[in-house]
Amino acid sequence: MKNLRINKQRLWDSLMEMGDIGGTEGGGCARLVGTDLDKQARDLFTAWCEAAGATVTFDKFGNMFARRPGKNNDLPAVCTGSHLDTQPTGGKFDGVFGVLAGVEVLRTLHENNIETPTPVEVSVWTNEEGSRFQPAMQGSGVYVGRFDLEEELNKTDVNGIRLGDELQRIGYIGEEEPGSRNMGAFFEAHIEQGPILEDEDKTIGVVRLGQGIRWYNVVIKGRAQHSGTTPMHLRKDSMVAAALITAEVEKIAHRHANGLGTVGFMQVYPNSRNVIPGSINFGVDLRNPDAAVLATMNDELEAFCSALAAERDLEISVDNYWYFSPVEFRLSADVEKAAKELGYSHMDIYAGAGHDACYMSDIMPAGMIFTPCEKGISHNPAERTSAEQCEAGTNVLLHAMLSASERIAAQ
Template sequence: MTPTINADRLWQSIMAIAEIGAIPGNGSCRMALTPEDTAARALFIGWCQELGLGHEQDAIGNQFLRRAGTDASAKAVAFGSHLDTVPTGGRFDGVAGVLAGLEVLRALDDAGVKTRAPLELVNWMNEEGSRFRPAMMGSRVAAGTFRLADALAITDDDGISVAQALAESGQAGPLTPAPRDWSAWLELHIEQGPVMEATGADIGVVVGTMHARYFQLSVIGEPSHVGPTEMGRRHDSLAAAAEIILAVEKIGRAAEPDGRASASWIENIPNARGNVSHLTRLHCDVRHTDAAAAVAMEQTLRAVLSDIERRRGVRIEIDPYTTFGPILFDQRLGSLIRRKAADRQLTTRDMVAAAGHDSVLMAPLVPTAMLFVPSVGGITHNPKEYSTPAQLAHGAQVLLDAVLALAG
């Protein structure tokens, strides 16, 4: 019996997870290590236990579910994504990759197929970085690019550390985070953009990623009263931050179509009606398909910041807290995905990922590939985020076919 994805079962699984942390408009809010994220993880593990999968969990909360192969000495073929969301998330970002992976294993069981190599399904912890920064935290620690102790010490906006949240949610496993002994890593993901829909592509073959450079800026002014303090005597950190935000947007627009820039988080002190703000923090990033162009965007940003410091009499501290990419994914695996899509009469398009993904951390360690399915309207990180049942099933079927080709 040829293993075939059960499209209805895949869809119902995604909808069941979406009920956990549901928000108005059919969206989801399950930030990392919250009660909602913990509940979604428990439901996922319950489904995996029904298949008799082995379960390991490491100290940063990454979950590894293993289906044995007939050759115990063979390296596993691994696949998955993440279940956590942004605060105003949709139902498919990350979740589609984890549950498509689960459906691969369910379909193999239905067909009575045993692979030669083991299969490993992964749910990475805190891919989004919405509650705890930086993003892709679980895969960073597992890949060895971020020290476990440093990750555990990070706090959210309420002062709760990763270590405390792991302990309170019961998500800290006994396994020491480390690279896994895999032969390949595959990740299915929604596109999060409009290109596939506009061009009629069924499967996006991700050949690589943009280069992204992230910064935390601390704008330091001087506290004063909004009434007696004349405009010319003010050193207003919030007003300076407003100018920075518009400058970041201008840098991004100038870098299109291959560049992006965003200022997406802000904290203001004292944030009181009667006070001129004296400390404003914001996060921003620049990214481009060409690494040199991303560096040039950063240089432009730094020049703008120097000018704002001079004109407004504020001080701006720059913390370049993380970067990712550019990453080139494995060409052999990309070719395999194209062939398997063609076998199913599905059209493909080569893509560059503009967002960060856990696959960015896996690519230097193991042959890695990503495949996209379309996002209706290109909408993502939004309750309106949507991919059709058929689109998701097509992606899951290509994932299944590729896994079988790799695992034997």
């Protein structure tokens, strides 16, 4: 099977067809979980997988699984997958490439009448993006036990609509318990969402580590007053404090190797031109692939906010409501081996974003394959990659999965 290759044009055509579901001007895609567009995408995925000889089922959180039998169906399956939901102003490739790369693996095995030693599965994880319902990576998080099933089904969007009701409405809540499948390995192919591979002129990124992430809600309570009548020394200005914290987030990131810090969301009250902001709620995102370093970054943020609150006589609360621990991908050797044998240039890299494979690594060996994207742009309608780059990543996925299947069968 060393000469086995996927069909580049078929994969690309499928990416474009899926991208038309929720397609936006500028070549992007807006397909949020639980919507009619989500249903259309899931239905299309089901049809494609069934045509490739797979059986499709879904669990109580709407996570989907397309299973192709192997020689010994009692053995753990070798799995791949990602997500079909997008950002509100997303592109056509984030997550979707990983799902359709899996579909292309099924098609390639099917048309060549290849019986794998173990079963092969392709999954679609519900609400990876966390755009309409929070948190991100919700489906895989429920599957591995990071999140409680009922609690997550009860999450509501900004209009008060319940996620469980939406999944029921579109017909994608099943009877299968999350976490109950017999899986032995999980791979995820994904566009890099960063500029490193393109800058280094490499075709494949062998993902060794997954970035640790801490997300915070920071609330500052000062005093709203008239901007023209309140002297500077008598103000309790929440905006100035928010600006100082934002600057400190950048400094924290610069102080630590591989550190990243972002303030990307902010709500200001009363948000008027001539009123000193009385309260501000904003998000902080800290990342580092080293758990100890990330803990230090957390301590520095909390200490700075505490000191600032005392200095300016403000109330500042820092809620670290989500922590995603750094991940070591144990199947990176399979990815590297496949890239070498296929003759693709490659390099070691770490995942700067959260991915479903990171959660799956909680319960089984996992691996990730990165492919370049133009200028590193993602979560944006300008997200671009090429048919050749998708082909290379999917060929690596195919051969990495075959290698893992043979190894599991030999154990």
